[in-house]
Structures are given as C-alpha cells and as structure tokens.
Amino acid sequence: MRTFANLINALDSTNKTNQKLAAIERFLNEASESDKLWFLSLFSGKRPKRSVNTQLMKQWAIEQANIPEWLFRECYASVGDLSETISLILPEAETQIDHDLSEWMDLIISLKDKSDEEKKIFVLNAWQNLPYLERFIFNKLIGGSFRVGVSSKSLINAISRYYQLEPNEVSHAIMGEWKRDEVSFEKLVKGEYADTQLSKPYPFCLAYALEKEADDLGNLEDWQIEYKWDGIRGQFIKREGEVFIWSRGQELVTDQFPEIKKALLEFEGDFVLDGEILAVKNNQILNFSELQKRLNRKNISKKMLEEIPIAVFAYDLMEWKKIDIRQQPMTERRRILEDFLAKQPNAHFKISEIIKVLDWNALIEKRSQARTINSEGLMLKHKSSIYHTGRKKGDWWKWKIDPMTIDAVLIYAQKGSGRRSGYYTDYTFAVKDGDKLVTIAKAYSGLTDKEIQEVSRFVNKNAIEKFGPVRTVKPELVFEIAFEGIGFSSRHKSGVALRFPRIVRWRRDKTVQEIDDIEEIKKMIN
Amino acid sequence: MLKFTNKGIYCVPGKFYIDPWKPVDYAVITHGHADHARWGMKHYLCHHFTVPILKSRIAETIDVRGIGYNETITKNGVKISLHPAGHIIGSAQIRLEHKGKVVVISGDYKVQDDGLSTPIEIVKCHEFITESTFGLPIYNWKSILQINAELQQWVLKNQSDGKTSVLVGYSLGKAQRIMKALEGIGTLHVHYSIGKLNEAYEKAGVQLPEYNVVDFREDVKYLDKGIVIVPPALVDSNVLRKIPNKADAICSGWMQVRGARRWRSADAGFAISDHADWNGLLDTIKATEAEKVYVTHGQTAVFAKYLNEIGIYAEELKTEFGEEEDIETLTS
Numbered sequence: 008m009r010t011f012a013n014l015i016n017a018l019d020s021t022n023k024t025n026q027k028l029a030a031i032e033r034f035l036n037e038a039s040e041s042d043k044l045w046f047l048s049l050f051s052g053k054r055p056k057r058s059v060n061t062q063l064m065k066q067w068a069i070e071q072a073n074i075p076e077w078l079f080r081e082c083y084a085s086v087g088d089l090s091e092t093i094s095l096i097l098p099e100a101e102t103q104i105d106h107d108l109s110e111w112m113d114l115i116i117s118l119k120d121k122s123d124e125e126k127k128i129f130v131l132n133a134w135q136n137l138p139y140l141e142r143f144i145f146n147k148l149i150g151g152s153f154r155v156g157v158s159s160k161s162l163i164n165a166i167s168r169y170y171q172l173e174p175n176e177v178s179h180a181i182m183g184e185w186k187r188d189e190v191s192f193e194k195l196v197k198g199e200y201a202d203t204q205l206s207k208p209y210p211f212c213l214a215y216a217l218e219k220e221a222d223d224l225g226n227l228e229d230w231q232i233e234y235k236w237d238g239i240r241g242q243f244i245k246r247e248g249e250v251f252i253w254s255r256g257q258e259l260v261t262d263q264f265p266e267i268k269k270a271l272l273e274f275e276g277d278f279v280l281d282g283e284i285l286a287v288k289n290n291q292i293l294n295f296s297e298l299q300k301r302l303n304r305k306n307i308s309k310k311m312l313e314e315i316p317i318a319v320f321a322y323d324l325m326e327w328k329k330i331d332i333r334q335q336p337m338t339e340r341r342r343i344l345e346d347f348l349a350k351q352p353n354a355h356f357k358i359s360e361i362i363k364v365l366d367w368n369a370l371i372e373k374r375s376q377a378r379t380i381n382s383e384g385l386m387l388k389h390k391s392s393i394y395h396t397g398r399k400k401g402d403w404w405k406w407k408i409d410p411m412t413i414d415a416v417l418i419y420a421q422k423g424s425g426r427r428s429g430y431y432t433d434y435t436f437a438v439k440d441g442d443k444l445v446t447i448a449k450a451y452s453g454l455t456d457k458e459i460q461e462v463s464r465f466v467n468k469n470a471i472e473k474f475g476p477v478r479t480v481k482p483e484l485v486f487e488i489a490f491e492g493i494g495f496s497s498r499h500k501s502g503v504a505l506r507f508p509r510i511v512r513w514r515r516d517k518t519v520q521e522i523d524d525i526e527e528i529k530k531m532i533n
Numbered sequence: 534m535l536k537f538t539n540k541g542i543y544c545v546p547g548k549f550y551i552d553p554w555k556p557v558d559y560a561v562i563t564h565g566h567a568d569h570a571r572w573g574m575k576h577y578l579c580h581h582f583t584v585p586i587l588k589s590r591i592a593e594t595i596d597v598r599g600i601g602y603n604e605t606i607t608k609n610g611v612k613i614s615l616h617p618a619g620h621i622i623g624s625a626q627i628r629l630e631h632k633g634k635v636v637v638i639s640g641d642y643k644v645q646d647d648g649l650s651t652p653i654e655i656v657k658c659h660e661f662i663t664e665s666t667f668g669l670p671i672y673n674w675k676s677i678l679q680i681n682a683e684l685q686q687w688v689l690k691n692q693s694d695g696k697t698s699v700l701v702g703y704s705l706g707k708a709q710r711i712m713k714a715l716e717g718i719g720t721l722h723v724h725y726s727i728g729k730l731n732e733a734y735e736k737a738g739v740q741l742p743e744y745n746v747v748d749f750r751e752d753v754k755y756l757d758k759g760i761v762i763v764p765p766a767l768v769d770s771n772v773l774r775k776i777p778n779k780a781d782a783i784c785s786g787w788m789q790v791r792g793a794r795r796w797r798s799a800d801a802g803f804a805i806s807d808h809a810d811w812n813g814l815l816d817t818i819k820a821t822e823a824e825k826v827y828v829t830h831g832q833t834a835v836f837a838k839y840l841n842e843i844g845i846y847a848e849e850l851k852t853e854f855g856e857e858e859d860i861e862t863l864t865s
Contacts, residue, residue: 019791020794020799020800020801072670074670075839077838078669078835078839081669081835082671085669085671085790086790086791086792087792088791091790091791091792095670095671095672095673095789095790096670096671143791423792429787429790429792
C-alpha cells in the first residue's frame with residue numbers, strides 16, 4: 008500500500024494544486040492497473056459498502072488501547088475523525104504487512120459474509136502490522152468514505168493532463184456505472200466505454216453567484232431569466248427505452264421518485280433533460296422542508312406519494328434524439344425543449360417559466376418577491392450560452408434574494424473535524440425568549456481562521472461545563488446569522504427552523520442584551 | 534502548604550510564589566518560557582541556566598538568583614530545591630519541603646532525552662503538580678532518533694528538489710533541537726530571536742551546531758535551497774514570503790493530528806514536542822508516588838478524571854500557564 012500511502016500523504020500535506028497534481032501523476036506512473044481503478048473508484052464516490060460496523064471497530068480499538076470509552080470519546084472530539092483516532096491510540100505496529108491497495112480492497116470486500124469474530128481477527132491483525140498512516144488509510148478503506156485532500160475536479164484535471172485529454176471528456180468518461188473487473192483504466196478515462204452506456208449523464212452546467220449590479224450585465228434582451236428553485240437538481244435521461252435520474256451529487260436516484268420515472272417512460276424519443284424536482288401541490292411550490300420528508304427513504308409510501316406530490320421543472324435540454332446539443336445556443340435548446348414538452352404534455356414535467364420584464368428595475372422587484380412563491384431568487388442565462396461543463400463565469404448567473412438575518416448569542420461550542428479539529432468551530436446560537444435564552448440555530452462557517460482561534464480561546468476560558476465534546480459557554484459573543492428561509496418546526500425548542508443558517512459576521516459592537524427575540528423572529532415566517 | 538491564588542501558586546509558610554502571572558515580591562521560576570517567567574517580580578529564583586534567558590527576555594536589570602540542580606536553599610523554614618525537568622535548558626521541577634511534607638511543582642516537563650536539556654529526574658513527593666498539555670492517549674511521540682531521521686530525510690528531499698527548507702519551531706528549546714537534528718546536513722540559518730536564545734545555550738556550555746543569523750530586512754535570496762529555522766510568530770508574516778522556493782514544516786506536538794497539520798496548511802508537520810506525551814505523563818506521575826496530584830494547563834479535566842479512575846487522587850487546577858500556547862498554538 009506504500010504507493011497509495013505516499014499519494015495520500017502528499018495530497019494531505021500540501022494545499023498547492025500543482026503539487027497535488029504532481030503527486031497524482033506520480034501515482035499514475037507507479038501504481039498497478041488495479042490500484043489505479045480502485046483509486047478512481049474511491050475518489051469518485053464508487054465505494055463498496057462498509058463491511059465492518061463502526062461501533063465494533065471503535066470497541067476493538069478501545070480494548071486494544073486499554074482505555075475507558077469516555078476517554079476514547081474525548082480523543083475523538085480532539086481528532087475529529089474516527090479512523091484517525093483509532094490509528095493514533097493503538098500501540099505501535101510490531102512488524103509490517105505489505106499488500107497493495109487492490110489486495111487490501113479484495114480482502115476487505117471478502118469480509119462481508121464473515122462473522123464478527125473473523126472480522127475482528129482480520130482487523131486486529133492489520134492494526135498490529137501497519138504503521139500509523141497506513142493504519143489510518145486501512146480504517147478509511149473499511150469505512151468506505153474516502154475524502155482526502157483532493158476534489159474530484161483536480162483529480163480529473165490530473166488524469167486529463169497525464170493522458171493529454173480534455174477534462175470534460177474525462178469527467179464524462181468516468182461518470183456513470185462501470186465495473187472494475189470489466190474495464191482497463193486507460194480505456195476508461197479515454198472514454199472507450201462511454202458510448203455503450205445508456206445511463207451516462209453529462210456534467211451539470213453550474214452558475215456563479217451574481218456579485219455585481221444586475222444592470223452591469225448589459226442589455227436585458229440578451230438574457231433568459233427564470234426563477235431559481237430550491238429543490239433537487241437532477242438530470243433526466245431516456246435512451247433506448249431506459250430511464251435514469253441522476254442527482255447533482257452524481258447519484259442515481261431513479262427509484263426515489265417513482266412518479267417521475269413513470270413519466271419518463273411515457274415520453275417518446277430519446278433525450279437528456281436538466282431540471283429541478285420540486286414538491287408541487289395545487290400549482291403551488293411547497294417549502295423545501297416538505298420535499299425533504301421524501302428524501303433518502305428506502306420505500307416511499309402511498310400516503311406520502313399523495314401528500315407530497317412532486318414534479319420536475321425543466322430547465323434545459325442537453326441531448327435530443329441521440330444528438331448532444333450542448334454546444335447549441337440557449338435559445339435554440341430552449342426552443343426544442345418547449346416544442347418537446349408542448350407536443351408531449353405530461354403532468355409531472357413543467358417547463359421552467361421565463362420571466363419577462365421591461366427593465367432591470369422591474370426585475371429587481373420580481374426578485375424581491377421571489378420568496379413569496381418559495382423561490383430562492385432568479386437565474387440569468389445568456390441567450391447565446393452553450394451548456395457548459397461545470398462552472399464557468401459569465402454566461403449563467405444565480406441571483407439569490409438577500410438572506411434574512413438575526414443577531415444571536417453563542418451558547419454552545421464544539422470542536423470541528425478535519426482541518427479544523429482542535430478548534431471550536433461548530434457553534435450553537437440562542438436568541439431571547441423573554442428573559443431567558445432559547446437555541447435557534449447551529450452554524451459552522453463564515454468566520455476567518457483568526458476569528459475561529461479567538462473564539463476558541465474565549466471558549467477555553469469561559470467554558471461552564473467541560474466534559475464531552477460540547478462546551479457550554481458564557482453567553483457573551485454576539486453574531487449576525489443569515490439564513491435563506493424560516494418555517495415553524497415542532498422539532499426545535501424555539502418552535503422555528505432556519506434553512507442554511509450561517510455566520511455573517513461577529514458583532515463585537517453588540518452585547519447579549521441587544522440580540523433578537525424569538526417572538527419577533529416568528530413574525531418573519533410568511 | 535500551597536494556596537492557589539489569582540496571582541499564581543503560593544507557598545504559604547515560605548511566603549513566595551511559583552511561576553506567578555502577576556507581579557509579586559518573590560518568585561521561583563521553573564523555566565524561561567514566557568507563560569512561566571513573567572515580568573514584574575521583585576526577586577526571581579531559578580536555575581543558573583535560566584538566568585541569562587530571563588535577563589534577555591525580561592530585562593538585564595532584574596534581581597535574579599541562580600542555583601544549581603539539587604542545591605537546597607531555605608526560605609522562611611521551607612526547603613527549596615530544583616530538579617531537572619527535561620523540558621528545555623535550565624527547566625526545573627521545584628521541590629518544596631516543610632515539616633516533613635514534600636510538594637513538587639513540575640512546570641513543563643518531558644521524559645525523552647533531547648541531548649540539550651538535563652534529563653528529567655523523578656522526585657518522590659506527597660503532592661505533585663503536573664502539566665497536561667498532551668494528556669490524551671492520541672499523543673505518543675516517536676523516538677528522538679526516529680523523528681530526527683524523518684526531519685533529515687525531509688530536508689534532504691527538499692535539497693534534491695531544489696527547495697529551501699523552512700522549519701518552524703519555538704525559539705527557546707524547539708529551535709535548538711531542530712538545529713541539533715540537522716547538524717552536518719547544511720548551513721543552518723536562524724531568525725535573530727533564535728540566535729539570541731542560542732547565546733543563552735552557549736553561555737550554559739551547551740555545544741550547538743554552527744549557525745548563521747539571518748537579517749530579514751536585507752535581501753535573503755542567498756537562503757535558496759538552504760535550511761532556515763524561524764519561530765511560529767513569523768508563519769503568516771511577509772518575512773517568510775521573501776524566502777525563495779520554500780517548503781515549510783511545522784515542528785510541534787500538535788502536528789500529531791492530521792487536522793492540525795492541514796489547518797496550518799504547511800508542507801509538512803513533525804510531532805516534535807518538549808512536553809511529555811500520554812505515557813510520559815502517566816509514568817512520571819506514578820513514579821513520584823504522590824498521594825495527590827494537581828493537574829494544570831492542557832487537558833486538565835480529562836486527565837484528572839482519568840487519574841482518579843486509575844486510583845490516583847487528582848484535582849484540576851486553574852492556572853494561566855499555557856496561554857502562550859493558545860495564542861501561538863504551536864509553541865509546544
């Protein structure tokens with residue numbers, strides 16, 4: 008596993024893109040064919056199912072390290088990663104076993120049908136004979152969740168540079184389903200299996216947030232304007248009678264949306280369509296929290312199908328009658344899309360409405376009212392734009408409504424994980440409830456590293472309760488919290504739930520007396 | 534015998550403080566790090582080797598008396614003696630004896646012999662005051678031989694890649710250990726703050742490798758492909774940006790954890806510490822045979838709880854030690 012461990016170490020110990028690319032290239036040079044395929048699988052999210060339960064691993068590690076469970080929890084709170092915590096508390100390795108990545112993966116996969124006792128013997132043996140870094144990687148491999156220091160984008164860039172290919176061709180080539188024992192790495196990344204695969208989606212075209220003034224975009228006539236919807240962005244594929252639904256996270260979610268699947272089967276002709284899955288009832292788009300109730304369920308009950316009906320709002324068309332039309336201008340793709348949905352009307356597919364206004368000011372007005380119809384704002388797409396691969400500045404803009412904000416006080420803090428382990432980065436905030444405080448939101452991001460260090464020092468000095476990973480702190484630091492939406496919630500003590508809460512800034516100018524009151528906040532719900 | 538006040542640890546019969554954080558009349562100092570040796574004391578007592586450090590850090594004019602290890606002086610009926618703590622040069626555990634009762638204030642300590650500071654000596658006592666900076670079982674140091682070899686390999690690799698090795702470590706203790714680890718590999722360039730403290734080592738008769746003090750106000754292109762040692766305070770400064778082709782490594786016990794390494798986004802992190810690791814703390818405490826242990830700065834709550842669970846009576850003690858480490862994060 009040394010070649011792979013070297014790669015992980017190199018990816019982990021630099022934040023310079025060039026060095027990461029160089030490390031991946033070195034790996035592609037040195038690693039075996041099967042290791043390269045495993046590497047691609049692990050980093051592009053195609054992982055085998057976890058074969059050993061985390062609780063068991065934790066239990067075995069506690070036994071081996073001979074420490075009480077609460078102390079393990081303290082360690083975990085400090086490290087922020089279970090695999091790493093285990094690898095750090097275990098006694099030093101005695102000898103070394105050296106398997107390459109694919110041998111390890113085969114062994115790990117074969118554990119699936121073994122008894123817990125057999126699994127334990129295998130895991131303990133690996134722990135006793137692997138040095139720290141390889142032990143850590145081994146734990147990660149068992150866990151199946153491997154996210155180390157490299158984005159899928161830089162991975163694709165490295166591969167395309169190595170084989171002198173176009174990045175978008177590579178990302179297309181490795182998307183979709185392929186089996187390690189049926190492909191060759193080089194043929195795969197060169198797209199030799201791509202045509203035969205009906206399920207293959209295109210990379211999504213993504214928009215940047217509009218930061219300048221809208222009227223700086225020039226002539227209003229040049230832009231196709233639509234609402235930005237808060238649902239599940241998806242790609243809807245029909246090829247040769249087969250249908251597939253892909254999420255933005257490149258997961259096949261076809262079976263989660265049976266009514267959409269059925270609708271896709273009813274259409275005639277082959278196509279690949281970009282759209283948003285939304286909960287829609289009586290022509291009203293429902294709050295995201297409704298749609299959320301249907302997500303990640305193994306079975307969707309009949310009752311749920313009736314209570315939360317869904318539909319796709321079609322944005323774009325990438326493939327039509329087997330031809331990739333992404334290079335055609337927006338207006339042309341839109342014309343085909345409109346024509347298609349007009350000729351084959353379907354209750355579950357609606358076209359995303361184009362907003363027509365006379366001038367930019369009227370558009371600003373439209374945007375400000377977006378929230379009343381559960382929209383997040385507007386999308387501005389240049390009429391001549393092609394369907395880009397990934398994010399490209401200039402052609403597509405998302406113009407979200409300004410978030411709502413409140414002032415709240417920090418009351419709980421917890422150490423972060425990953426890069427931020429060791430510092431208090433996860434905060435819980437409270438607002439006034441008469442003369443008491445009530446928790447309103449948790450938020451993670453939005454502070455600079457320096458501010459996080461400063462807050463961490465405050466937490467260290469002002470912690471009221473100390474055991475466990477969570478610290479109760481003196482209510483003193485006031486932060487401005489922004490969020491995209493607010494709704495009543497029976498699950499939260501405050502009675503409200505915020506959508507996408509985040510820290511905007513530290514209000515050093517404000518004291519705890521000046522924070523918002525929950526009754527006032529409830530008035531924000533429309 | 535001891536009272537824990539808002540000025541620091543106070544010896545009641547002796548009428549003096551140990552490592553106080555507010556100005557007092559008489560202070561016994563464990564070692565020269567800024568969170569233990571503060572300004573404003575009328576009289577200081579410390580190890581001989583710590584004297585030049587205090588003078589250079591606080592003021593030449595302070596009233597300071599230096600004594601040797603295992604030398605005893607008596608103050609108001611309390612016997613005071615200093616014993617090696619192995620943390621940095623001159624670092625001492627302070628043993629107090631009064632009416633047959635013995636208390637030891639360890640200050641910061643480590644068990645590994647770094648070849649620069651006098652190795653720790655175990656002092657049997659009734660009460661022991663311990664630090665707990667790395668008081669979690671995730672902290673287990675590699676042997677000095679092994680970690681030094683890793684450090685050397687990293688520098689050699691940089692040399693062959695045409696890069697300048699920049700090593701970050703606290704100017705008192707850590708920097709000198711890095712110098713020693715890299716002796717003979719190439720010219721060692723150090724920041725002036727390190728150069729100043731090197732002099733204290735040399736005054737104490739410790740032989741350091743040859744080094745060159747860098748003046749960062751001037752053109753530093755000559756450092757290219759060389760070895761540079763700087764204190765943590767410089768990490769985010771413009772000074773480091775002047776160094777050509779640099780690869781940087783942070784040398785600190787915190788680097789044991791991957792998240793901490795990534796947080797600093799350095800090219801490398803080496804878990805080299807002047808504090809005891811988990812087993813170092815436990816072994817030392819057990820060896821003192823103390824009936825009661827006070828746990829100061831670091832993992833106080835967790836470590837005290839664990840000691841109680843394994844049958845050693847322990848209490849948490851709130852101090853202002855280790856604040857420096859909070860501020861710079863990397864000074865350990």
